[in-house]
Amino acid sequence: MLTVKELESGYGPMQVLWKPSLQVKKGTITALLGPNGVGKSTFLSTVFGSVEPWGGTIHYVGEDVTNLPTHKKVEMGVALVPEGKHLFPNMNVYENLAMGAYVKKALEHKDESMEIVYSLFPRLKERQKQLAGSLSGGEQQMVTIARALMTKPKLMMLDEPSQGLAPVLVQSVFETIQKMRDEIGLTILLVEQNADAALNAAGYVYIMHEGLIKAEGKPEKIKGSSEIREAYLGI
Amino acid sequence: MFLEQLTGNLIQGIVLGAVYGMATMGLSLIFGVLKVVNVGHGAFIMVGAFVTLWLFNALGINPILAVPVAFAVGMGLGFIFYYTTMQRLIKAPELATLLATFSIGILLEELVKLTFGSEFRGYNWVVGKIDIGVTVLPMSKLYACIGSVIIALLLYLWFNKTRAGSAVRSVVEDSEGARVCGVNVGGAYALSFALGIGLTVASGVLLTMFIPVGINPYMGGGYTLKAFVIAVLGGLSSPYGAFFGGLAFGLIENGSYTLFALIPGVEPFALTRFLSFVMLLAILLIKPTGLLSTK
Numbered sequence: 001m002l003t004v005k006e007l008e009s010g011y012g013p014m015q016v017l018w019k020p021s022l023q024v025k026k027g028t029i030t031a032l033l034g035p036n037g038v039g040k041s042t043f044l045s046t047v048f049g050s051v052e053p054w055g056g057t058i059h060y061v062g063e064d065v066t067n068l069p070t071h072k073k074v075e076m077g078v079a080l081v082p083e084g085k086h087l088f089p090n091m092n093v094y095e096n097l098a099m100g101a102y103v104k105k106a107l108e109h110k111d112e113s114m115e116i117v118y119s120l121f122p123r124l125k126e127r128q129k130q131l132a133g134s135l136s137g138g139e140q141q142m143v144t145i146a147r148a149l150m151t152k153p154k155l156m157m158l159d160e161p162s163q164g165l166a167p168v169l170v171q172s173v174f175e176t177i178q179k180m181r182d183e184i185g186l187t188i189l190l191v192e193q194n195a196d197a198a199l200n201a202a203g204y205v206y207i208m209h210e211g212l213i214k215a216e217g218k219p220e221k222i223k224g225s226s227e228i229r230e231a232y233l234g235i
Numbered sequence: 236m237f238l239e240q241l242t243g244n245l246i247q248g249i250v251l252g253a254v255y256g257m258a259t260m261g262l263s264l265i266f267g268v269l270k271v272v273n274v275g276h277g278a279f280i281m282v283g284a285f286v287t288l289w290l291f292n293a294l295g296i297n298p299i300l301a302v303p304v305a306f307a308v309g310m311g312l313g314f315i316f317y318y319t320t321m322q323r324l325i326k327a328p329e330l331a332t333l334l335a336t337f338s339i340g341i342l343l344e345e346l347v348k349l350t351f352g353s354e355f356r357g358y359n360w361v362v363g364k365i366d367i368g369v370t371v372l373p374m375s376k377l378y379a380c381i382g383s384v385i386i387a388l389l390l391y392l393w394f395n396k397t398r399a400g401s402a403v404r405s406v407v408e409d410s411e412g413a414r415v416c417g418v419n420v421g422g423a424y425a426l427s428f429a430l431g432i433g434l435t436v437a438s439g440v441l442l443t444m445f446i447p448v449g450i451n452p453y454m455g456g457g458y459t460l461k462a463f464v465i466a467v468l469g470g471l472s473s474p475y476g477a478f479f480g481g482l483a484f485g486l487i488e489n490g491s492y493t494l495f496a497l498i499p500g501v502e503p504f505a506l507t508r509f510l511s512f513v514m515l516l517a518i519l520l521i522k523p524t525g526l527l528s529t530k
Contacts, residue, residue, distance in 0.1 A: 050414055074417030086412035088405055099405050102398070103417035151417055 001026040001061060001187050002047070002155055008055035009046040016042045018211040019056060024155070029181055029188040031202035031219075033195050034232055039211040040191040041083055044159050047189075048080045049073055060155065075103045079153035083160045085144045089133030093124055096132050096143055100150025109152050117146040120179065138169040145176065149184075156180065157189045162197060170194060174201045195233040199223055207232045237497075243370030244489040250372065250380040252485020254441050256478035257383035258458065259465040260390065261309075261435035267407050267472035268427035269325060271332045275340025276462050277455025279309065279432055283439015284450045285347055291358045298360055298375070301440045302382060309436030313429030321428055322421070340455070348452040357448035379444035386437065387478045394474075403427050407472070464515045470524060487514065 006019035016039045024030045032040050045051040047058055049070040058066045065073060088096050097117060101110040118125040121142045127135065132143055141161065148156055158177065162170040174197050180186045192198040199205065199219045207215040207228060215228050222228055262276050273279075286305040290296040296304075316339055324331045362374040394400040405413040406423045414420050442458070443450060461484070469480025488507050495503035 048415075050411070069419065069421075070414050071417045071419040071422075074415070080415045082411055082415055084411075086409045086415065088408035088412055090408060091404075099401065099413075099416045102402065102405075106417070147412075148415065151415075 002189065003059040004043075004047060004056065005059075006056040007043065007046055007053060007058070009042060009051050009053050011042075011051070015054070016211050017046060020206075020208060020211065020213045021056075022206050022213065022216075024187060024189050025204070026187050027181065027185065028203045029177065029190060029201055030204045030206070031190045031192055031198040032206045032208055033192055033198055034208040034214075035234070036193060038208050040208050041159050042211075043208065044080065044157050044189070044191055048078065048157065050080075071103065074151050074153075075105060077152065077154035079148040079151045079156045081144050081148045081156065081158040081161060083163065085140050087132040087140055087143055087147070090131060092129050092131050093135070093143055094128040096147055097124070097128075097150050100147035101152075103151060106150060106152040110150070113150045113152060116184065117149050120149070120176065120183075121146055138165055138172075141165060141169070141173065142176075145173075149180070153186065155187045155189065157191075159191050160193060161190070162192065162194045170197055174198075177201060237493075239369050241490065241493045244493045245486055246367070246370055247372070247376075248486040248489030249482060250376050250485070251445065251489065252482035253380045253383040253387075253478075254438070254445055254481070255461065255465055255485050256469075256481020257386055258435070258438035258442060259462045259469070259477040259481055260387065260474040261431040261433070261438065262462050263466050263469065263472060263477035264390075264434065264474045265428055265431035266466070267474070268403060268431075269321070269424055271321065271325075271336065271428075272329075273336045273431070273435075274333055274459065275336040275338075275343065275455075276435060277457070277459035278340035278343040279312070279435040279455070280439040280442060280458045281347065281450075281452060281455040282308065282312070282343055283436040284443045284454065285351060285439075286436065287440045287443045288356055288358055288450050289351075291360065298358075298440055298444050299378060299382070302386075302437050305440045306433045306437040309433035310429045312436070313432030314425060316432070317425045317428040322425070325424065340459075344452045344455070351452070353452055355448070356450045358443070358450075360444070360447060375444045375447070379441040382441055382444075383438075383478075386434070387475070390434070390474060399423075399426065461511065464511050467515055467518055484511070487511075 002024040004022045006021055007017050008019055010016040020043065032043065034040055042051060046053050049068060053066055057064060060076065060078060088099060097114060101107050101113060123139060124142055124146055127139065161173050165173065177188060178201055181188055190198060199222060202219055205217060205219050205222050206213050209232055214232060258280060262273055265271055265273050283305045286308055287298050287301040290301045290304060291298060320335050324335055360375055364371050364373045394404060402418045402423050405416060405418055406420055410420050465480040465484045466477055468483055469476030491510050492503050492507050495501055495506045
């Protein structure tokens with residue numbers, strides 16, 4: 001579904017990505033792991049288009065989308081759950097979700113998506129009139145994921161969804177991610193520092209270090225290799 | 236007698252304040268969305284004044300009809316300046332956008348001077364006046380006030396009831412969040428800048444309906460200063476805040492005029508200007524986020 005080849009990008013004069021390649025198969029959960037500051041978030045931002053690619057190619061559902069602007073990608077069904085939430089703090093929960101159905105294709109399915117979202121996150125239905133800025137951290141993360149669902153995606157990319165959450169909530173976020181694949185049929189690309197949780201949920205894993213892919217394979221293989229675990233994951 | 240005079244002046248103040256408010260909405264809109272302070276604000280008001288003057292004197296077109304024309308001219312200028320200049324500077328340090336808008340202001344002033352000359356001009360639109368007992372209001376001022384209120388309402392509806400309006404609101408709240416919702420953030424910046432300039436140029440028409448004389452290429456400076464005071468009063472980043480800030484400013488300017496006139500040996504008009512800036516300083520000291528803002 002998503003094929004990234006030798007991607008290069010960075011900020012100003014500083015190159016962050018040094019030609020990592022990665023593939024995400026339809027209907028799977030793929031995780032990109034590695035410590036802080038190795039380029040994982042830059043990788044997602046470059047695939048999404050909020051950071052401009054310098055080189056390499058990005059193919060999505062068979063089409064070359066390397067230089068496509070973000071709003072075109074959202075329309076094609078690529079969603080990003082950004083790091084740091086980026087909700088609209090002075091809009092209520094309902095308005096935040098409604099903004100998710102901004103692109104034309106998503107707008108046509110707005111009511112239907114809203115029902116899916118509320119069945120996945122019943123708590124948000126109770127809180128729909130509350131301002132997003134006044135929610136707890138866990139609830140805000142729910143809204144961020146729910147808002148991405150409202151864009152009617154086929155591929156959802158999540159940037160550190162467990163960051164800053166209590167262990168109980170981390171577990172429920174990963175359960176939600178698995179539900180989205182099983183019940184809604186989404187394909188998922190996940191960036192995580194929390195390697196343990198991600199290794200349990202993912203079907204395929206890439207390890208990134210210094211802007212490069214250092215290892216890849218099924219989670220059993222990664223878990224089985226003490227060399228990889230010690231060198232890159234610290235577990 | 237005194238009360239009657241004060242009431243009359245305050246009514247004049249509301250009428251003027253609505254126009255002041257409308258003339259500041261563009262500044263606040265651009266600041267709210269792009270975080271750019273348009274130092275060339277007054278020059279765009281001046282362009283609106285010249286559009287009115289030219290339409291009236293050369294073609295005999297009614298100043299009311301000049302409002303949409305000026306708005307369209309402003310939108311056009313806004314898009315041109317956005318794509319040629321501002322787009323590259325959005326992520327640059329603040330000084331870059333300050334210098335850019337300052338230069339755009341000078342550029343406009345000199346272009347108008349080259350075309351029309353630098354002498355003071357005016358036009359004479361005879362529409363009569365209305366006596367409301369405590370004071371006499373020229374119809375042109377009343378039209379300017381009504382026009383301002385209508386434009387403010389239209390902007391409010393556009394923001395809250397249209398898809399493009401919701402896109403701009405989401406960019407104001409969190410541009411990264413807007414991007415992941417599929418909003419074309421660059422497009423929203425361009426549209427907001429153009430809309431802000433459109434409103435400002437249109438407000439130039441309304442301001443000449445108030446004072447149809449003294450139109451010249453350098454007339455904008457005073458309006459820039461007043462707009463800053465009003466924007467700070469209203470909370471800087473909200474166009475509606477700016478509108479109510481304008482009302483407050485009009486009331487204070489006119490109300491204080493009556494009061495200052497009671498002090499013997501004082502020239503009240505000069506003091507009202509002094510008061511505006513005392514107010515600006517006081518607000519910045521006490522509540523720098525703006526007197527009418529909720530934050």
